[in-house]
Amino acid sequence: MDATAPPGPDAQTLRPTRPRPLRLDEVARLAGGELATGAAATEVTGISLDSRGLRPGDLWAALPGARTHGAAFAAAAERSGAAAVLTDPEGLRLLERAGTGLPAVVAAEPRRAVGALAAHVYDSQPADGTAPLLLAVTGTNGKTTTTYFANALLRALGHRTGLIGTIEILAGDEPVPSRLTTPEAPHVHALLAVMRERGITAASMEVSSHALEFSRVDGVRYDVAGFTNLTQDHLDLHGSMEEYFAVKARLFTPARTRRAVVVVQDEDDHWGLRMAEHARAELGAEHVDVLALRGGLPADDDAGPARRGADWTLGALDRRGIGHAFELRHRDGRLVRAATGLPGDFNVANAALAVLMVLAGGADPERLQRALDELDPLTTDVPGRMQLIGTGPTAVVDFAHNPDALRRALTAVEPPDGRGRVIVVFGATGERDRSKRPVMGEVAARHADVVIVTDDDPHDEEPAGIREEVAAGARAAAGARAAEVLVLAPRAVAIRAAVAMAGPEDSVLVAGRGHETVQEILGVDHPLDDRDELRAALADAQQGRWEDR
Template sequence: MDATAQQGHDAQTMRPARPRPLSLTEVARLAGAAAPARTVDVTGISLDSRQLRRGDLYAALPGARAHGAQFAPQAERAGAAAVLTDAEGVGLLERTGVDLPVVVAPDPRRSVGTIAARVYGSHPEDGTAPVLLAVTGTNGKTTTTYFTNSLLRALGRTTGLIGTIEILAGEQAIPSRLTTPEAPHVHALLALMRERGITAASMEVSSHALEFSRVDGVRFDVAGFTNLTQDHLDLHGSMEEYFSVKARLFTPGRTGRAVVVLQDEDDVWGARMAAHARAQLGADRVDTIALRGDVAEDRDAGPERHGADWTLTALTRRGIGHSFTLVHRDGRSLRVSTGLPGDFNVANAALAVVMVLASGTDVGQLQRVLDEQDPLTTDVPGRMQLIGTEPTAVVDFAHNPDALRRALAAVEPPEEQGRVIVVFGATGERDRTKRPIMGAVAARHADVVIVTDDDPHDEEPAGIREEVAAGARAADGARAEEVLVLAPRAVAIRAAVAMAGPGDSVLVAGRGHETVQEIRGVDHPLDDREELRAALADARQGRREDR
């Protein structure tokens, strides 16, 4: 089993010990389908025949490359009790000779979450379910969930986490393959957390998760919105559609409360999401946070200026991070600080604080843990992760134009004390329109731009690199003295370190915590943090030998 399959297998094995058997008649009802002539009880549900347990319902769904019904024989051999599929799947099942009861639904994917919720008991009505916090938006989801998790732990909660980097169910951690796992995994994990006495959990909810029904059947206590900038247009087609998918989270069936960040006075998407959430949930169940411009501007502005519930004021530097105050329109305030660099981490910290407050935490208790435990200075793997100093060397997940711009601003050395050198690329078989835009962003905000490979997938890497580099070379108002194209990625990282002086900053962007690079279906070991760490060590050794 390869690494990706093993990660998926590990996630699926995290199930509750006591599922609730569900009759196939009830499965059919939940799926809006006719009950089959043969009925059995199912004790689990799986979309992957390789991860299926005896007694499971096998959800044979259409996929990008194959229909799940093609793998029904493997599911039957693994002990599947029944199959849930669509009309196309029925035809495929008939050709395979599988002898299992079949529920035929018009859109089976839309019912998987609801079925999983029932069979795993992920949302019991006895009040034992963990408090659930969801974070969506283009950038900042991972860091915000780490912040909420850290805050909740500081408050004495036993916590869980479901996200891009890892899944935590108590002390057990496994790598995460998807930002949000498939619906059966999500419900199994939530039920497992309840069994283990976990009282609060944080989850990243991507637009893919909403589009592909991965959080169907989950109801969050609080959902937070970070921002909306260009990304994933290969899936959604337009920013308008991207917004509408994100907005599905802020509806009564999915969340009880909402917290929305307003990046500045021109943040159309934040303002629209706040208006949408108020219309859906009620104005008294939505909190907005005004950051005012580029966060640092107009520090004396009060909440009334923006019509926001909370306004960020008194922003000051604290080491490489910041301290600030959140002021509510009713006069309440919270003093907050984070040791993570960048104005975007100020926004992430503010969102986390208000989300935890909205989940039912007392403001005085929250202020005490903020003062005494510094919970918002927490390591987030691959997110503005400091690898070295002299030069400042940072790895970040920034993989779209807005995130790259913010990351470059965060590593800017003091005036006239050093250069910014950036190493990045673009993912293959994804939104091509952002490639030249990212190149232009890099050229405007860095002194040296090194374009390399990200995850090419099945696309020709040289072509991707050239699309990015062309944007850098053509950028208006470019700051970059050089635009280099270097591959493989490890060579590009070493070149950046070799040209960096002690006062410079090196940003390696785009892959963050990821440890493999996918090229034509093959996963190659590659960890930007390890490559950057090794390049810095070799550079230091070389300097010692030159003395």
């Protein structure tokens, strides 16, 4: 994390009660560096990347930040009781200039050493079999929902579960709000150790491309890793889809996971097919399950097991209310029947992935089928993910914040039999991938009847300019479905306008922020929860209808 960032409510709040002290000479060895100052026998009992989250006895990782080098906060770290510092050569120069008496280990890439050090100090995944079953989900869209589905199914099978993700962190019954999709490495390892101490037997975790790029999950080995999909997002960080794919692919290696489940949309899904081939080559085809969502995948027997086609196929898809029932069939004839009450074909994909990950994690097939039949675990609520707020009009809040997710969400809220309109309220995040802004506008114009462009999180970027880039894409969409493209701010006004124009047969989708409760505009945090705003707008509209009678 940036050393200048405000401390979040989850910053180093949970730690195991019995850490394993680590000598500084061992720190230097594991970090691939050297002990620059201090005694080799000095011991550390914790790790922190933030000088404000330090506890006495901690190793403080003073890393270069986006604006300031962490070593600039050496005096605060020393006052907090840091036992030693891990830094790079530039950090050492800053420490020497500040004149601190802290022992220092210097490494060329200290961030890449933090995960292994935290794994040792917190004993996060001991080899004695006491570590929880650990599932990881990566991909552009669907990570959060898939982890919630997996946890619900694991609970139905009798596990006590933990969760690390975008919305919250669960290490027992007490939720901790989450500030990052994947926390920093010291926090991840501390959480895994706390889960073990609290008797948690299985946990699910979102793994973002940022987590892989910035070493937040280094030192963690998963039992099963799942891949949802890859579509345009985060190109401000990765630069290209090829680089984005390469970062995601790091998860599917023997150092990071024992088994994998990869979703492939169909035989034209370039990135899904690539990930399936990569995972099979890295892990061995016998340790990888490939799920084809639409039709079978052609096998190339001459190319070896890495391209042997799909292991599982999705079939017997049947609409039930706003959700679906479906079947998963293995090439050897095995069959799993399941259902989810959440809308959208993408939630069928998320549910299917969760089922196969739990199965790959060692669940007994007969027990799993009974749990699916009797307990309906795949209809669990996921905050801000296709969350139904009202009916008549159908009103939904979703986290869709990239083109593919927005298209899927709009398709999911399509009124039956074309009897109503689709009205969408959305924006684009500031200081992020600008190339997707007009694309999102075009997607909205092609899949909605009324497009209302508003603010998402502008951050420090001028909001009006972001809105115009999105709206320009909507207006330029040739042959678009949308009869109106409106630009309205603030966001609460845009939501009320959408509800005011909606009839009982229409659908209103408020997209982009999902579960988030704070909107950052030009450096100021404003309380804003799309779910609350939509509920209030629906209530006021209903009251108005009663008064009109």
